[in-house]
């Protein structure tokens with residue numbers, strides 16, 4: 001590229017005189033006698049113009065922005081992991097960095113696929129398991145359009161429970177489904193399980209039940225968005241709003257209290273029905289949890305054949321989200 005070759009001792013003077021003609025995409029380089037400024041256009045000057053290869057100026061990145069604005073200690077405290085729901089990044093800010101939260105978030109907008117940065121404002125709480133969010137940077141919204149397992153999921157990340165971290169688990173369940181199955185998703189949220197199962201299996205029908213009216217509304221929107229023909233969603237308490245029919249597979253993604261809904265599931269079961277029941281458990285309690293489920297089923301006339309206990313991520317350092325996979329056999 002064309003460069004202006006300036007003796008080192010005149011570098012500052014030449015810089016002031018010609019800076020508007022410099023190409024800012026490249027960095028100037030020096031040898032023992034001269035500095036070579038990248039030129040955007042030809043200039044009239046007493047200095048020589050010569051061809052030279054110059055390095056591209058480093059593009060600012062999230063990491064370089066953080067490095068510039070945070071101290072070494074702050075960088076060590078920073079939690080760099082985040083969840084990306086559509087173009088919304090959801091981060092956690094350690095207490096020690098609260099003063100710098102906007103700066104930390106602004107840096108994340110340098111990622112091409114992040115348009116909004118929110119921080120978790122609470123744990124998942126209440127019956128709806130929703131999570132408060134605090135806006136930090138970018139476009140001010142809590143509504144995302146997320147792609148997962150060949151579906152598009154519209155969801156408000158503050159009003160409705162949704163976890164991108166469960167995508168693999170939803171795929172795992174989809175891979176277990178046989179053609180023609182009738183499936184019940186007892187706590188369907190924004191309809192992500194029903195949508196993933198409808199898109200990725202040959203199930204006959206999928207029914208979802210959700211108590212949060214906003215979750216249900218997103219569920220209906222997601223049926224349309226993905227043009228699903230075999231999904232029906234009901235809004236209400238799974239105890240009373242679950243249709244009175246039997247299913248081949250029942251999914252119970254409510255880890256805190258799923259087992260208290262087993263009576264409803266068992267009343268919709270038939271010989272061989274598969275159940276996927278989610279729980280939070282410490283590893284040393286996995287076997288006890290399975291025994292507890294078997295005992296509840298036994299009291300209601302069913303044998304629960306535990307097929308597998310799947311770890312589906314961690315809730316806290318020693319507590320796992322697990323899925324207990326089982327099939328049911330009626331007592332004779």
Ligand SMILES: C[S@@+](CC[C@H](N)C(=O)[O-])C[C@H]1O[C@@H](n2cnc3c(N)ncnc32)[C@H](O)[C@@H]1O
Nearest residue numbers: 127128161162187188189210211212237238253
């Ligand atoms: C952990 S979230 C899972 C949501 C969804 N299946 C998903 O994976 O994104 C549990 C959901 O159960 C719903 N829920 C809680 N109690 C319920 C009940 N008694 N009947 C129906 N839905 C309920 C909550 O509103 C919440 O959307």
